[in-house]
Amino acid sequence: MAEKDFHVSLPEEVVGGFGWNESEVPSRVREALVMDLLRLDRLSEAQTAAILGLARWELLELMGRYDVPAVRMSAEELDRELATDVKRNGAS
Secondary structure (H helix, E strand, C coil), X not given: CCCCCCCCCCCHHHHHHHXXXXXXHHHHHHHXXXXXXXXXXXCCHHHHHHHHCXXXXXXXXXXXXXXXXXXXXXXXXXXXXXXXXXXXXXXX
């Protein structure tokens, strides 16, 4: 995947507000942007993990920190999925 470099200026209060060290800013901004694309379903989990160089468990941990749900389906989709499982496995 081709990469582009950008120069971004941020007020010290922004960097300090996140508690980041100055050296962390580029990787943290990259992480935040990629996680937002995942949240918006513009990237898959596999793409996100590859871009950020993470293992699956590391991605799941990061998704938790960014409040990105690990199961991203609507309530209706979840209800259908659960109903299908109940039918398939029989009611307990």
